[in-house]
Amino acid sequence: MVRNMAKLTHPNPEFGYAMIDMNDWATCLTLDVIAIAALGRDLGIIQKPNNPLKSAYDEAFRESPRKAAMFFLAYCRMEWIMDYFPWNLDSRDRAATLFLRKFCRDAIQDKRRSLHLTPATTDTKTPDLLSKLIASGTLTDDQLVEQLLSILAAGHETVAATLSWSIYLLATHQSIQDRLRAEVRSSVDVTEMDIEDEKMAELLRSLPLLNAVCAETIRIYPSVPLTPRVAVRDTSILDTFVPKNTSVMIAPGALNRSSRLWGSVANKFTPDQWINHDTGTFNSHGCSKSTYSMSTFLHGKRGCIGSEYAKAELRSMIAAMVCCFKMELQDPDEPVIPTGKIVARPCAKNGTFTVKIEHV
Numbered sequence: 001m002v003r004n005m006a007k008l009t010h011p012n013p014e015f016g017y018a019m020i021d022m023n024d025w026a027t028c029l030t031l032d033v034i035a036i037a038a039l040g041r042d043l044g045i046i047q048k049p050n051n052p053l054k055s056a057y058d059e060a061f062r063e064s065p066r067k068a069a070m071f072f073l074a075y076c077r078m079e080w081i082m083d084y085f086p087w088n089l090d091s092r093d094r095a096a097t098l099f100l101r102k103f104c105r106d107a108i109q110d111k112r113r114s115l116h117l118t119p120a121t122t123d124t125k126t127p128d129l130l131s132k133l134i135a136s137g138t139l140t141d142d143q144l145v146e147q148l149l150s151i152l153a154a155g156h157e158t159v160a161a162t163l164s165w166s167i168y169l170l171a172t173h174q175s176i177q178d179r180l181r182a183e184v185r186s187s188v189d190v191t192e193m194d195i196e197d198e199k200m201a202e203l204l205r206s207l208p209l210l211n212a213v214c215a216e217t218i219r220i221y222p223s224v225p226l227t228p229r230v231a232v233r234d235t236s237i238l239d240t241f242v243p244k245n246t247s248v249m250i251a252p253g254a255l256n257r258s259s260r261l262w263g264s265v266a267n268k269f270t271p272d273q274w275i276n277h278d279t280g281t282f283n284s285h286g287c288s289k290s291t292y293s294m295s296t297f298l299h300g301k302r303g304c305i306g307s308e309y310a311k312a313e314l315r316s317m318i319a320a321m322v323c324c325f326k327m328e329l330q331d332p333d334e335p336v337i338p339t340g341k342i343v344a345r346p347c348a349k350n351g352t353f354t355v356k357i358e359h360v
């Protein structure tokens with residue numbers, strides 16, 4: 001990954017740095033990583049970004065006024081209004097959805113063929129998820145397609161957004177970027193980083209500032225800032241009565257920045273709050289009193305099942321980026337705002353997030 005990243009970012013010989021659209025890059029990286037984890041296949045999208053899987057996801061996540069209206073109505077539980085308007089997905093969306101389903105179905109058939117040659121069992125050490133799901137024998141092919149669609153989408157878009165936000169925060173806090181580079185370089189040779197190297201993963205997990213930067217990015221810019229829920233019984237939130245069937249919005253984007261929970265640093269990027277002053281080790285709650293103050297992955301039965309995976313992936317990608325490159329915003333005066341319907345990414349007015357990167 002690191003070698004490919006370095007190869008792909010040829011600096012402009014005249015200026016000595018390269019400009020990349022970080023959002024696009026992050027999607028290529030995280031799609032490559034989730035394809036290895038879920039399917040056991042290296043798709044090499046970072047080298048060839050015009051890959052059809054990437055194009056299908058770009059299309060599926062593309063914003064349009066019609067989609068915005070559909071999301072709004074779904075959030076308000078007024079889906080019935082959609083029945084009165086010809087608001088079906090347009091042909092580009094439909095083509096993308098059909099492609100993604102066919103991609104998953106083909107991947108399942110290929111995997112069944114290869115497992116037929118080399119049978120797997122439920123305790124097979126094969127690292128990819130699809131082999132394990134097939135070996136468990138509990139799901140039909142239709143169910144496997146649904147599972148793969150969820151894992152591939154939920155497992156790349158959210159992490160890509162968080163990676164972009166972490167680069168935004170490091171680019172706007174150069175002293176933290178320098179400290180992080182020093183910490184990672186003093187412990188890890190990133191050129192040797194291998195996605196399946198468990199020792200490297202353990203080492204990265206032990207670095208306090210790296211974990212602190214990840215945790216603080218996840219806190220301050222949760223990639224899913226709003227999630228709808230419906231009360232299944234009469235209940236109350238604080239002192240407010242909430243009757244059964246009420247629609248409720250859970251807002252990690254607000255909870256994670258509440259000054260009641262996070263005090264004076266609520267709105268500031270403060271990675272050091274995640275490091276114990278006395279021991280210098282990472283702590284799991286920052287300066288808040290409880291791990292429940294952070295709701296990015298939600299909690300309980302319907303919380304994110306990929307949270308630990310996401311954190312490990314972020315640690316690796318941020319460590320690799322910060323070791324290889326000095327990162328700055330293309331235009332520090334240009335406002336960057338959260339943009340997107342379900343997943344929020346950093347975007348400038350022109351719809352991209354361009355970062356200046358220099359090999360260091």
Ligand code: HEM
Binds near residue numbers: 154222301
């Ligand atoms: C920073 C990265 C991530 C964030 C912020 C995030 C956030 C969330 C949130 C808020 C939910 C609950 C959605 C809801 O119920 O409305 C969720 C569910 C889910 N996430 Fe993640 N996620 C991340 C990464 C991942 C990864 C890497 C994977 C897979 C490898 C994953 C797989 C899933 C799945 C399958 C669900 C559905 C669980 C269920 O319905 O029971 N997520 N995620």
